[in-house]
Amino acid sequence: MFIIFLRFSEHRAKAAELMAAHNAWLxxxxxxxxxxxxxxxxxxxxxxxxxxxxxxxxxxALVAEDPFVAEGVVTAEIHEISPGRVDARLAFLKG
Incomplete structure (x- = not known):
């Protein structure tokens, strides 16, 4: 399991023009x-x-395809998590 943080960079002004492509990627x-x-x-x-x-x-590879990442609108941080303890409602995450 991964948590991906996409933090705005100094090029965040380009986000509006790339939003449709970013949403398609999502x-x-x-x-x-x-x-x-x-x-x-x-x-x-x-x-x-x-x-x-x-x-x-x-x-x-998938994150690199995000137009926001490719165009430098955001920087990506990828954190891998091995769930050890989860609420019963999210038990499927422990997989």
Whole structure:
């Protein structure tokens, strides 16, 4: 499982022109069953994604395809987590 932080860089002004492409990239991740959650980092600092079902190499390649990453709008931090303890409602994450 991975938590991906997409933090705005000094090029954040380009975000508006790339938003449709970024949202299409997110949709592909959800459609592939890799992304479980995506949302904004507050206050207006970027975004975060919870992903599962693949290895780090594939996640790194997928993140590199994000137009925000490719165009330097955000910097990506990928953190791998091995869930040890989860609430029963999220037991599927322990997989």
């Amino acid at each position: 949709s592909r991740g959800f459609d592939a069953g890799l992304f479980l959650l995506a949302g904004s980092l507050q206050p207006n600092a970027g975004g975060a994604i919870l992903a599962q079902g693949t290895d780090r190499v594939m996640i790194e």
